Amino acid sequence: METNGINIFYTGIAYGTYPEGDGRTGYHKVQKEGLPIQKVRREFSYLLGESRGAGKIQIYYVLLPEYRKKAFFTGQPKSWKPERARQLLEEAGQKAVLAHDCSEQIWAVELDKQFSQIPVELMAALLYRQRPFDKICITLSADGGEYELGQVIELISPYLSRTRQVFFKGDENPAYEMLEDYLYEQFGILTAWTDMPPVKIPWLDMEGKGMDPHIGKTSGFHQKHINRLETLKFLDTAVKNGYNTKVN
DSSP, X not given: XXXXXXXXXXXXXXXXXXXXXXXXXHHHHHHHHOOOOEEESSOEEEEOOTTTOEEEEEEEEEEEESEEEEOXXXXXXXXXXXXXXXXXXXXXXXXXXXXXXXXXXXXXXXXXXXXXXOOHHHHHHHHHTTOSOSEEEEEOOTTOHHHXXXXXXXXXXXXXXXXXXXXXXXXXXXXXXXXXXXXXHHHOOOEEEOSSXXXXXXXXXXXXXXXXXXXXXXXXXXXXXXXXXXXXXXXXXXHHHSOEEEOO
């Protein structure tokens, strides 16, 4: 199987912190040099369909300190002006592309309420962590169409030779029928509909509903729920809890 790789650049927030060096020194350093890009030492493996094969994800990132400096007289924290914060983050993203060949850039939920497009490789890494499994539940979005269906097939293909059962959850649409036909014709796998994904099997959820933590926390009730929000949470945790290396 062919081995590939992808570099991802992640932008998040370091809550309760000031620029390194604390106080005005750290603030002026960031103003002059920009935010420091770091690298998560650990790489994350994934599997995709035959066209992409096995691969590893390398994560680079910046974390914007929540505060820029302390007020001179009161010592109270002063927050970044929104336009300056965005400028710093965008400049770091440009540097990550040029210096580290980051082909995908993702912003934390707090910085991008619309949710960045999630690379299929990152969702594949979450699915890879659920191995081994011989059953899976799938939810397709109503407007995902053939592109989303292609992504789902890429995500599940490496596991279909060992899959005994596929469950569907969601509102019926033509994409489910196409996926049902593909699974039966290519692998002899039967599908079934469910109102509640079995808790012990992976749930690959491509639907947009419930992604926003302020609208509906569906992810908290299923430990193997793989959707865009859970993928962002995984990425944020990997950055903040991993063994990291400074690269500039």
